[in-house]
Amino acid sequence: MSKLTQKKERVKNPKGYSSIIIYEILRDEILSLDLAPCQPVDDASLAKRFNVSRSPVRDAMVRLVSESLLQTLPNKGTIVSPLRLEDFSKYIDALDIVQRTVSRLAAKFRNNENLELINKEQAIFASSVEANDILGMIQSNRDFHIAIAKAGNNRYFEKIYRELLDDGRRSLRIYFNSFDSHLPKNLISDHQLMIDAIKFQNLDLAEELAHEHTLQMQQQFLNYLGTLETSDIEININ
Amino acid sequence: MSKLTQKKERVKNPKGYSSIIIYEILRDEILSLDLAPCQPVDDASLAKRFNVSRSPVRDAMVRLVSESLLQTLPNKGTIVSPLRLEDFSKYIDALDIVQRTVSRLAAKFRNNENLELINKEQAIFASSVEANDILGMIQSNRDFHIAIAKAGNNRYFEKIYRELLDDGRRSLRIYFNSFDSHLPKNLISDHQLMIDAIKFQNLDLAEELAHEHTLQMQQQFLNYLGTLETSDIEININ
DNA sequence: ATTTTTTAAATTGTCGACAATTTGAACTTT
DNA sequence: AAAGTTCAAATTGTCGACAATTTAAAAAAT
Numbered sequence: 001m002s003k004l005t006q007k008k009e010r011v012k013n014p015k016g017y018s019s020i021i022i023y024e025i026l027r028d029e030i031l032s033l034d035l036a037p038c039q040p041v042d043d044a045s046l047a048k049r050f051n052v053s054r055s056p057v058r059d060a061m062v063r064l065v066s067e068s069l070l071q072t073l074p075n076k077g078t079i080v081s082p083l084r085l086e087d088f089s090k091y092i093d094a095l096d097i098v099q100r101t102v103s104r105l106a107a108k109f110r111n112n113e114n115l116e117l118i119n120k121e122q123a124i125f126a127s128s129v130e131a132n133d134i135l136g137m138i139q140s141n142r143d144f145h146i147a148i149a150k151a152g153n154n155r156y157f158e159k160i161y162r163e164l165l166d167d168g169r170r171s172l173r174i175y176f177n178s179f180d181s182h183l184p185k186n187l188i189s190d191h192q193l194m195i196d197a198i199k200f201q202n203l204d205l206a207e208e209l210a211h212e213h214t215l216q217m218q219q220q221f222l223n224y225l226g227t228l229e230t231s232d233i234e235i236n237i238n
Numbered sequence: 239m240s241k242l243t244q245k246k247e248r249v250k251n252p253k254g255y256s257s258i259i260i261y262e263i264l265r266d267e268i269l270s271l272d273l274a275p276c277q278p279v280d281d282a283s284l285a286k287r288f289n290v291s292r293s294p295v296r297d298a299m300v301r302l303v304s305e306s307l308l309q310t311l312p313n314k315g316t317i318v319s320p321l322r323l324e325d326f327s328k329y330i331d332a333l334d335i336v337q338r339t340v341s342r343l344a345a346k347f348r349n350n351e352n353l354e355l356i357n358k359e360q361a362i363f364a365s366s367v368e369a370n371d372i373l374g375m376i377q378s379n380r381d382f383h384i385a386i387a388k389a390g391n392n393r394y395f396e397k398i399y400r401e402l403l404d405d406g407r408r409s410l411r412i413y414f415n416s417f418d419s420h421l422p423k424n425l426i427s428d429h430q431l432m433i434d435a436i437k438f439q440n441l442d443l444a445e446e447l448a449h450e451h452t453l454q455m456q457q458q459f460l461n462y463l464g465t466l467e468t469s470d471i472e473i474n475i476n
Numbered sequence: 477a478t479t480t481t482t483t484a485a486a487t488t489g490t491c492g493a494c495a496a497t498t499t500g501a502a503c504t505t506t
Numbered sequence: 507a508a509a510g511t512t513c514a515a516a517t518t519g520t521c522g523a524c525a526a527t528t529t530a531a532a533a534a535a536t
Contacts, residue, residue, distance in 0.1 A: 044487095055522095156332035
């Protein structure tokens with residue numbers, strides 16, 4: 001076959017990027033749902049696809065497993081982790097509490113540098129909305145909220161919040177898809193109100209706005225699911 | 239050399255345990271502070287020590303890096319992560335908030351199965367204290383608190399709490415070392431009070447007890463550090 | 477027809493070697 | 507002596523092969 005005769009002049013890849021690149025490609029494909037939940041993923045074919053040996057693929061997969069984006073079924077291969085939408089209300093419960101706490105901490109401890117970063121991220125988010133760039137919106141929305149967490153001046157809480165956001169990345173993908181043409185202008189003004197509350201150190205207001213922000217997201221999300229089918233997801237926030 | 243002539247009759251290890259075993263050994267050595275913070279750790283010598291190739295050692299190290307127990311200094315090797323005791327008050331801040339939230343959730347949502355597990359873990363903890371077994375105390379104390387988190391019926395919060403506890407494992411080691419001969423009997427009764435508050439669904443009391451529990455730990459810890467040297471750790475809990 | 481045994485294939489962890497860098501010391505050159 | 511260059515050693519990612527299992531399908535025995 002031409003593929004074999006045309007023997008790739010194997011110039012070894014520049015040291016140590018394959019596994020990182022493969023990790024990022026797979027991660028993006030999983031998060032964008034190009035790789036469907038429960039879809040099998042095996043290192044042999046990935047190695048073929050990326051024209052590398054199994055080692056870098058394995059490394060990438062180990063990392064994805066540790067992030068719970070892949071799931072190993074012992075001796076039965078590896079699959080894209082199932083997306084359990086029935087867990088969504090639990091997720092929102094957790095996100096609500098953490099988000100309120102983080103906002104309150106930010107309002108208390110923020111300094112000028114923090115505020116600058118938050119404003120910067122807000123601007124980036126606004127421009128992704130302007131450009132109707134969904135992937136950009138997801139990324140910059142995340143960065144905006146993490147900037148707030150940073151202002152809380154507690155790296156443990158920042159880590160908790162970041163990991164929780166990361167846990168919800170695929171759900172968030174569905175959430176943003178729900179704005180299929182009419183853009184979420186109000187998200188931008190919501191963010192601005194949060195910035196002001198943090199800037200003026202109004203702890204209670206910052207917490208309340210974070211709470212409303214989460215509720216609104218939940219609302220939008222459930223409405224969207226409701227348009228797909230009658231959902232049996234129950235809400236237990238009070 | 240005899241080492242070479244005596245050629246190990248390399249019976250390959252039973253499939254796929256070396257890397258897990260090596261991971262556990264290294265983890266325990268790091269947590270018990272046998273491997274000192276900042277101490278260099280290189281795969282070549284570990285491979286020699288465990289009589290395996292670099293691959294399983296590398297896998298174990300990757301995992302430890304992802305848990306922040308090891309730290310990679312690019313092109314300069316890998317070291318045991320520094321133990322930043324100056325972060326301790328931040329850690330306690332975060333632990334306090336999460337612990338209070340988890341206790342409150344547990345008091346609200348606990349069922350009989352949860353209560354049974356909590357009681358079981360409490361019994362195990364009590365017997366480790368009885369036996370003066372520090373490693374056992376650390377483990378069973380963790381399991382006790384995680385049992386409470388489970389009762390909160392929110393896997394996201396459970397994960398947050400577990401990871402936060404894991405983050406503090408080395409600090410906790412120092413904490414338990416501080417009870418060098420007189421055992422923490424009161425920890426047992428504290429736990430019992432928490433169990434009762436959760437059992438009788440007294441949310442406010444459960445939260446308050448969790449708060450006191452954390453404060454007491456902080457107190458004990460700082461006192462202990464104070465006996466070692468004049469500590470510049472500042473407390474900002476209010 | 478059901479259970480047991482045998483086998484081939486798939487899965488998965490490990491091996492030893494090697495190659496692309498990077499680092500820092502030794503050696504020039506200015 | 508300072509700056510630049512060269513080079514061996516250390517670090518680190520990748521390769522292709524292989525071996526220990528597990529799984530499940532095929533074959534044999536009951």
